[in-house]
Amino acid sequence: xxxxxxxxxxxxxxxxxxxxxxxxxxxxxxxxxxxxxxxxxxxxxxxxxxxxxxxxxxxxxxxxxxxxxxxxxxxxxxxxxxxxxxxxxxxxxxxxxxxxxxxxxxxxxxxxxxxxxxxxxxxxxxxxxxxxxxxxxxxxxxxxxxxxxxxxxxxxxxxxxxxxxxxxxxxxxxxxxxxxxxxxxxxxxxxxxxxxxxxxxxxxxxxxxxxxxxxxxxxxxxxxxxxxxxxxxxxxxxxxxxxxxxxxxxxxxxxxxxxxxxxxxxxxxxxxxxxxxxxxxxxxxxxxxxxxxxxxxxxxxxxxxxxxxxxxxxxxxxxxxxxxxxxxxxxxxxxxxxxxxxxxxxxxxxxxxxxxxxxxxxxxxxxxxxxxxxxxxxxxxxxxxxxxxxxxxxxxxxxxxxxxxxxxxxxxxxxxxxxxxxxxxxxxxxxxxxxxxxxxxxxxxxxxxxxxxxxxxxxxxxxxxxxxxxxxxxxxxxxxxxxxxxxxxxxxxxxx
Numbered sequence: 001x002x003x004x005x006x007x008x009x010x011x012x013x014x015x016x017x018x019x020x021x022x023x024x025x026x027x028x029x030x031x032x033x034x035x036x037x038x039x040x041x042x043x044x045x046x047x048x049x050x051x052x053x054x055x056x057x058x059x060x061x062x063x064x065x066x067x068x069x070x071x072x073x074x075x076x077x078x079x080x081x082x083x084x085x086x087x088x089x090x091x092x093x094x095x096x097x098x099x100x101x102x103x104x105x106x107x108x109x110x111x112x113x114x115x116x117x118x119x120x121x122x123x124x125x126x127x128x129x130x131x132x133x134x135x136x137x138x139x140x141x142x143x144x145x146x147x148x149x150x151x152x153x154x155x156x157x158x159x160x161x162x163x164x165x166x167x168x169x170x171x172x173x174x175x176x177x178x179x180x181x182x183x184x185x186x187x188x189x190x191x192x193x194x195x196x197x198x199x200x201x202x203x204x205x206x207x208x209x210x211x212x213x214x215x216x217x218x219x220x221x222x223x224x225x226x227x228x229x230x231x232x233x234x235x236x237x238x239x240x241x242x243x244x245x246x247x248x249x250x251x252x253x254x255x256x257x258x259x260x261x262x263x264x265x266x267x268x269x270x271x272x273x274x275x276x277x278x279x280x281x282x283x284x285x286x287x288x289x290x291x292x293x294x295x296x297x298x299x300x301x302x303x304x305x306x307x308x309x310x311x312x313x314x315x316x317x318x319x320x321x322x323x324x325x326x327x328x329x330x331x332x333x334x335x336x337x338x339x340x341x342x343x344x345x346x347x348x349x350x351x352x353x354x355x356x357x358x359x360x361x362x363x364x365x366x367x368x369x370x371x372x373x374x375x376x377x378x379x380x381x382x383x384x385x386x387x388x389x390x391x392x393x394x395x396x397x398x399x400x401x402x403x404x405x406x407x408x409x410x411x412x413x414x415x416x417x418x419x420x421x422x423x424x425x426x427x428x429x430x431x432x433x434x435x436x437x438x439x440x441x442x443x444x445x446x447x448x449x450x451x452x453x454x455x456x457x458x459x460x461x462x463x464x465x466x467x468x469x470x471x472x473x474x475x476x477x478x479x480x481x482x483x484x485x486x487x488x489x490x491x492x493x494x495x496x
Contacts, residue, residue: 005164006214007137016213021161022048024212025127027058028083032125032153035072036065036310036337037264037289038090038224040146042129042163044217046072050079059083063125065148065309065337066110066381067091069222077103087113088379099375107369110288110382111341114152118183128157130204132164133172135214140203143176144168145221146310147336151178151204160210167218171325176334178204181342192345195259195284195307198333223315224291229270232398235429236267237274240354240394243425243432245279253352259286261346261386262293263355264312269293271354271396276300286349288340288382290332292317298331306332309340341385353386357395357426360451361413362444362464363474364420364435366395372485373414380417387422399428399453405493407456409447411463412481426451440474459496 002012022045025031035041041064052058061084062076073091076082085094087108098105108116116122130150133142143150144165154160179200182188191199229237247253257280262268272293275283285294285306292314297303311334313321321328339345346353358377360366368383370376387393395418397408408428420443426433431450435443444464452460467475484494 005134005166005170008135008139008208009137010208011135011211011214014211014214016215018044018048018215018217019052021045021213021215022052024159024161025049025058025060028060029126030061030063030123032063032128032149032157033068034065034130034143034146034148034150034153035068036146036148037067037312038069038222039310039312040131040144040148040221041068041070041072042131042161043070043072043165043219044163044215045129045161046076049081050075053079053081061085061123063087063113063149063153065146065150067378070219088381090378095376095378105376105379107376107379109341109380109384110337111343111385114149114156114338117152117156124156125153126157127159127161128153129161129163130154131217132162133168134164134170135162136173136203139205139208140201141206142173142203143334144172145334147176147178147334148309149337151180151336152338154204154206155180158210159212160206161212162214164214164216165218166216167220169322169325171329174202175325175329175332176202178202178336179339180336181338190339190342190345192339193348195286195349196305196333200335221312221318223318224312226269226291226314227266229273232429233267233270234274236396236427237271239427239432240271240396241275241278243434256280256282256284257352258391259284259349259351261285261287261351261353261390262291263383264289264291264381265356267356267396267398268354272297276302278302286340286346286351288337294332295321295328298328304331307335307340308332309335309337337382341382343385343389346386346389350391351386351389352392352394353383353390354394354396355383355387357397357408359397359408359410359413360395360423360426360447361410362447362460363440364423364426364443364447365413365416366418366423367413367415368417370415372489373482384418387418392424393418393422394425394427395423396427399430399451400455404453404455405495406488407453407460407484407494409452409456409460410484410494411460411467412476414482414485428453441468455495
């Protein structure tokens, strides 16, 4: 009897086991897999590949949308499957392998991966492994909780494996908007002028002749592991709310602020949650990931619509949203990450981007990725896509880390992901520095005055005054500029 989730007649005899599917993965293949921030990744086939690799070792290049859930990056790393990985990850085991040079990691702006495949800068996938809700009678693959790079992987790959996840409600059909840009240099503008616009199809078109197997799984996405808001994140949110109130008064922002983007992670999620008590209504979001905070704002009547590429929720929030998906279905949309993160669209819509920094320096340079200048944390993700093109590029962080042993505001960052030219607003729980229209020396005064923790303010102000005495447009004492980081490596603290 045909399976009700395979409504495309030509594929009803393509069902195979995960073990059979894993045998389709060959050594040295480039595999494009669904999944974006622990949502919507294929689950059964990667686990079967891990089991296979323990008996017959092989190496692949794995390309996804972003990070994977269900400990798949961990298990693939431990089994030795990963030779190369891109463009983003959050797993401790994989992170260790990357920093030891065992896995080659290509850290990319999330909007660029499939663009580089399209232009043959990166090798296109030999095989696409894509999780789906269903396959429609008119030949569309309906993704699950993320779109990511799946649509382009399906277009580019020589072969396709589909995983149908029966733990996901078929009511998700109609939630997605699949649009792939045309080829350059004659590319037409992306016709998206409002956050709510739908410009594509409800599913991913595919060549049925490339489908070599369909596997079923019933494994839910991993729940997000975000932490609850605290006094520091509420203080950051309060600083931002007061800043936005003044921007509205000065007619620099509309009453509902305009579209907001918030990066992945506990701090950005907690900051956005703080907007529940703000005076702003009819908020809209144009982002890459929807976390709990987006649905808290929707439930509170503060946010009217949200657009993203994936949904990553805590267990409780996930049960509320996906258990009542028809209630939320007209309030958000999921798009390919090439569209959710596209510079053209971000610039046109006038996005306010709010992303988390590991550290920033007194002139506004931001490090999002590297601990002590060399150890990869997670990756740049979409923060660069948004910061470079946003109407307002905002970076937030707590002013200290490791119980005060580290200052998140330093004379010079140990690694630069976002230059001073791309940052507008820096915020810690101590305060907010508005850097717009300021020269480097003026920016430094704002950052030191408003963002630095009291334990470090005297030392960083002393550094700045002595650097100014030496001179320069962007004053630095090069022998001391990185000393805060070397102090931490040597003595376990940045304090003098």
